[in-house]
Amino acid sequence: xxxxxxxxxxxxxxxxxxxxxxxxxxxxxxxxxxxxxxxxxxxxxxxxxxxxxxxxxxxxxxxxxxxxxxxxxxxxxxxxxxxxxxxxxxxxxxxxxxxxxxxxxxxxxx
Amino acid sequence: xxxxxxxxxxxxxxxxxxxxxxxxxxxxxxxxxxxxxxxxxxxxxxxxxxxxxxxxxxxxxxxxxxxxxxxxxxxxxxxxxxxxxxxxxxxxxxxxxxxxxxxxxxxxxxxxxxx
Numbered sequence: 001x002x003x004x005x006x007x008x009x010x011x012x013x014x015x016x017x018x019x020x021x022x023x024x025x026x027x028x029x030x031x032x033x034x035x036x037x038x039x040x041x042x043x044x045x046x047x048x049x050x051x052x053x054x055x056x057x058x059x060x061x062x063x064x065x066x067x068x069x070x071x072x073x074x075x076x077x078x079x080x081x082x083x084x085x086x087x088x089x090x091x092x093x094x095x096x097x098x099x100x101x102x103x104x105x106x107x108x109x110x
Numbered sequence: 111x112x113x114x115x116x117x118x119x120x121x122x123x124x125x126x127x128x129x130x131x132x133x134x135x136x137x138x139x140x141x142x143x144x145x146x147x148x149x150x151x152x153x154x155x156x157x158x159x160x161x162x163x164x165x166x167x168x169x170x171x172x173x174x175x176x177x178x179x180x181x182x183x184x185x186x187x188x189x190x191x192x193x194x195x196x197x198x199x200x201x202x203x204x205x206x207x208x209x210x211x212x213x214x215x216x217x218x219x220x221x222x223x224x225x
Contacts, residue, residue: 042217098214
């Protein structure tokens with residue numbers, strides 16, 4: 001079946017790196033995504049990775065994909081207070097629909 | 111101007127009432143979706159539509175119906191609202207990109223409370 005799992009909460013000190021992890025079950029995923037939801041707003045795409053890649057870097061964001069273990073991670077370097085949000089992992093199944101995880105709430109400690 | 115708009119943004123209603131949530135988009139996308147978000151449950155897909163004549167049930171369609179009036183408009187109806195339909199509802203659009211990506215663009219959400 002299709003399922004995307006991620007932990008619900010993560011606390012990180014300002015300036016440290018945040019690593020949000022996600023596992024998925026469907027090996028036919030074509031793309032994997034990270035979305036960010038700020039309080040009172042809808043989700044916005046942060047970044048995505050094609051399933052035949054193992055890493056993608058975009059400024060402070062690094063996405064790592066381990067296709068063998070079906071594990072995806074998002075690393076945010078030099079975490080800032082503005083990074084406080086809920087982060088959703090999602091997978092695209094053959095361009096048909098997107099399956100979202102439950103979201104990880106990132107809390108920034110001073 | 112927002113590309114995906116939802117009306118109303120907030121609604122309080124009573125059990126048994128009929129409610130319609132509306133979504134409009136100016137992105138020119140064919141695909142539109144309705145999700146509900148509940149604390150600890152993430153996003154769950156209610157209905158989706160890949161073009162005006164196409165309507166598909168998502169994982170939690172019971173108690174909901176939809177209408178795709180035009181490419182730009184996709185409305186969600188609760189025929190007889192019940193308290194466990196209290197949630198945050200999101201509309202989204204997408205279009206298969208050049209690389210085959212299916213990036214979703216979300217509206218700001220409608221907070222619905224059923225008393």
